[in-house]
Structure formats: structure tokens, C-alpha cells
Amino acid sequence: MSSLLETDEHVYRTCVLYETLHSRDSSSYFCHRDIYDRMKKLMPNLEYDTFFELYIEYSRNLYTYRKESLDPDVRFSPDTKSDENDDRAFRICILYEVLNKKSVKDAYNYLRRVKKNVIFFDFQYWYYRFLHGNLDVDHDRSLDPKCRLFSDMPIDIVERIVKNQSLAEKIVTRKVCRRLRTVIDHLKTDFTYINLKLKCHFCEIDFNGKTVGYYRSSPENDKLNSAMNDLALVLTHPNWKFKNLDIDFHCEDYNPSDFPLPQAWHNGNHARKAALLLNSVLTKHLVPIQTLKVKTVTLFPLATLLPHLQAGVLESLDLKFSSDCEYTRDVITEMDQWKSLKELKMCHIPDEFPIETLFHIKEFRSYECQITEDRLVKMRDILFKSPIFEYCLMCFESKAPREPVPWESDEEDWDMDDLLSSVDRVMGAHTAYNPDGRKYKINVSNEHFRIEITREDDALIFEIRKLRD
């Protein structure tokens, strides 16, 4: 570089202009000393006075004539129209970045800050040419052997390339152009899960281990459309198969004190909006997934999503919700998708929830569910009518009796005793019930139901299990 400087004044002046543009871009007018030090390392003969004179001149006239030019002669002259000079200046700037030991990515981003229309392919060509020791900025590219482009690649190589990509990368790549879209769509891909997390100001989709964030760039552009389109694409793609879908609609847990956002950015109905968008993009589709996990405030998103999942294929549902609506709940429990479930996990079963609707499922568990006499009656009445049901577990909070002290009699477990006597009383009304061992004999079969009530710290656990005699 120093030899270039000695022989070519254009190189030196271009570098000063390039640095001046950056110094103004970063709104720091007084960093010329740093620039000088940096340039001095590459150009040992550089005089401070000469540098400073040029720096001031360029700073004063920075916005005259051609805004994006990197060549001082082109930039500050109303007559110079030649782009040839500017191309040379562009190459000098790349050489300058290479000598400053910037990575290809940093150098490209840095150059684009002062010249927006830089073509990456051209930039990269020169960057690597200089990096490998060919410092001739006047090299004629037309003398090079014919360059191969990505678009020249045979289809089987393009296939090989995209097969190496993760699902998230495939989604981005297929948006590049029609040809790539055709190649990617043609490939069969199996993967395990998709996890959508909705927050009130952004959403994230974890595509089988790679997370893509969809962040709002403005209150109007919340990227939700684009997120739902990407999700729908994966869900409905005929050649992409997966088993688990996990959606977190619980976006109301935003705490303004943690992360203050302008009011316009809040969207209390983000979950509702997302559910409606999904509903529209999934119209006429039945998605064959096996397990679904939904975390939501209301049941509305589940009621919207469930009809688009293939009944019979959907086997397991893990549901967490906090607010119940009788109408929505009834709609869901009437759906084929709900009725054909084999496994259900509900974190909380509200008091009004009709417990009998759960007994068509092979196995269900709930970790927050009150067992009242009314519920026991409903369980008793449905138990023999469901041929599929095999196991259920319901927990509810009950304070454990304190440790007995030696001079007092053992403290009794009132909650446990109450539940046991309720079970015996209600279930005992059925002729098939045997209070010894709390068993129900199933007619014309060698099976029976067994009821077990146990305590685990501050929780009582109620289980019904189908067993062979």
C-alpha cells in the first residue's frame, strides 16, 4: 500500500475521502486523529498536515455533487461523469479494508454505509483478489476465465446445497427466486417440531432447532403476517412432514416495567390476530400433526386452530389456559379432533369444565383440578360408557397435616379422609363398585377400574386406572 501511495496520489486521496465519509457518517467530527493514526500504519510516509488539509476540504464539501461517489474527482466536480474513476475508487476502498484486516462481512457492511449500491458479488471478487496478494487495482476482469454463477449450477448440485440447509434457511432460500423454490419444494424433508412463541411486540418461530425472530419494525408493520405465512407454509407443505407443534399464544404476560414500549406497539389481541391469520392461511388444509401443545389465555386460538388439524392423526394435546368461556369450550369438545385424542394434558381444569367430556380420551392428566361430589357422580356415570378410557390423574392442592408431636395423638388428614369417604359414598351407589380396594368390575371382561388416592406433600392425587383382573 505504501508503494501505491508513493506512486499514485489518487489512491491516497480516495482513502482520505473514504475515511472522511465514515467519520461524518458516525457523526463524530473530531476523530480525524484516529483516522490519521490508522492510515499512517498503512502509509508510513503520510504527513499529518497534508492529511488534515484534505480531511477538512472533504468534510466541508461532503454533500456536493455526486453523493455516493467514492472518488474525490468525481464527487466534487460537476463536470466529471466518468464512472470508470469511481469504479477504481471503489476497488481502492476494498483494498484499504483488506489491508486494515477487516473480515469480508465487516468490510462489505462498512463500504455499504457510504455507497449503497455495492454489488456483493463484485465486492467479494475484489476483496479475495486483494486478500490473496493481488494488489493491482487496475486489473481487467474481462481477462479472467469465464466466471461461473450460482444460476449456472446444475440442478443436482443446487439440490445438494439446499439439502444442507436447515428448515429455517430453506424457508428463506425459497423466497429468493422461482428456481430455488421449485428445487426446495421438490425435496422431501422430515423434521420433528415447530414452536411458535407470540409476544405482544414480536414473535419467534423455532423451526426444528433454528429460531427465526419476526420483530416489529414499526407499530403498523408487526411482521405477524409474514410469521403466520411461514408457519402455514411449513404446516401445509406436501413434502415436509413433522410431528409436534407447540404454540405459545400467551402473549399478555408483557410487563411494561421490564421492557417499556410505546402504547401503539402493545397489542392485547395479538393472539387473537395470529389465530385469525392462521385460520385464513390454513383454509382448506388439514395438517397431519401428532402432538399439539398450546399455551393460551382464552380457548379462542385453540378453537380456531383445531379444525385445521387432521382428526385421528392428532393423538396428544397439552393444553394450558387460564380463562374459560362456556361457548368456546363446548365448540372444542364437540370437535372430532378433540374426540379422537388419545392423550390429554391440561394444566388446569376450571371448576365449570364438564369433566365427563374427558373420559373418551385414553389417558388424561391435570395438575390443578378440584374433585367435588358432583364431579365424582359424573365420573361414575361415564366410566362404563367409555370403552377407550384407561387412565386419568387429577391433582389438587391440599395442605398436608403437620408432623405429629410425641405427646399428641397423630394428626389426621382431614382432606384425604373427606375425599375417600366421598368416593366410597358416590361410587358405592353403583353395583359394580367394591369398596375393598376401590375397584369397579367391568362386565363381560377380565378388566376392572381401580381408584387410588395418594398424598404428595401439599397435593392430593386422584387416579383411575384400568387393570386386568
Added chain:
Amino acid sequence: MSVENAPVVDVDEAAIPVEKKMYYRFESNDKKEFRVSELAIQQSETLNRLVEAMGYTSEDVENKPAIAIENIDGKTLKLVFQWCEHHKGEAIPVDDGSVPKIVEIPEFDAKLMDIDNGLLFKLIWAADYLNIVQLLNVSCKKVANMAQGKTPAQLRRVYLLPSDEEDEAAKRAAQEAQDPRAREVEEEFEERKRQGGNSFF
């Protein structure tokens, strides 16, 4: 003809059996010559079959003209043979068209492929043409990795691919350029529109 007499990578003589110590001469399409060890050639199915079919002796290798590889230039071929020399003797994966689930790019390969996209694409072409399975795997992985953390617009810049709209526009322009009658009709239509006519017919 420029001759690069030295082997692409120094050969560890102790590691290679005496009967394998033969260097074939290859010539690129821009007349650059390379000497490559027999063991390194085994990485390329195409070249390996070729030299087997030729049945050259040590004298033939020296006396007969270098084997011409007409589709590949010297710059690319140098990278290919550097790779083959470095990986000589390593097991060659079976190419059944499928891509291994996990392709890791070794440090040497990463350094070798620290080149501009144009040259990288040529390297992929060469690996495909010469049937060097592992080089094809790592170079394709390198191109696949370019998509990491990029938007479609950024990827278009990296791969230098047109968007669908640009592609359509280019096709239309090409069609119009090929069919002068279409252009005439278009011009006539525009002229009639300017004159205030409502219908072309």
C-alpha cells in the same frame, strides 16, 4: 505452457508405500500443469478411472503429454489438487446422491475455500465433474451456510440471482428483442393510445 513442477502439496514419503510413489501430470484448460500423487488422485473417481484405464508406467508419466482436463481452469484445478493431496488416503464416502446429515468443514477445507463466490462455484463444478464426493459435500455445505441469518434480498445479492419480478422483466425484454413484430405491435398500440383511440382494433 507454464509448468508447475513442484507437487501441489509436499508428499510425506514415509507415509506412502514405494509402489504408490508416482506423480501424474495434468493440464488445465489455460495450459497450467500440475503433478499429483497417485494416492491423491484416488479421491477423484473420474481421474482414478482415467489413470487406471491408461495404465501409465513411471516412464510414460514423464514422457507422454500431460493429461488434459479441458473443463477446468488452472486456478480451480490448483485448489482441487491441494484438497486431494491434503485428504489423500482418507476413506471416500459412497455417493448415492444423498447428503450426509452432518457435514463438518475441517479447518484446512475452510481455509482453502476462503475464496470469492465465483471461484467457489467453479470449485463445486470441478468437484462434481471430477466426482470428488467429499469435496463436493464440504463445498456445497459452505454455499448452504451462506444463507445463515440472511434475508431473501441479501441472499439474492450473495448468489447474484434475480428476484421473480426481475426475472420476468428480463424474459419479457428478451422475448421482445427476439420478436421484432411484437415490438412493432406494441409501438403501434402506444401510438394509437397517444392519438386518443380507445381500442387497438
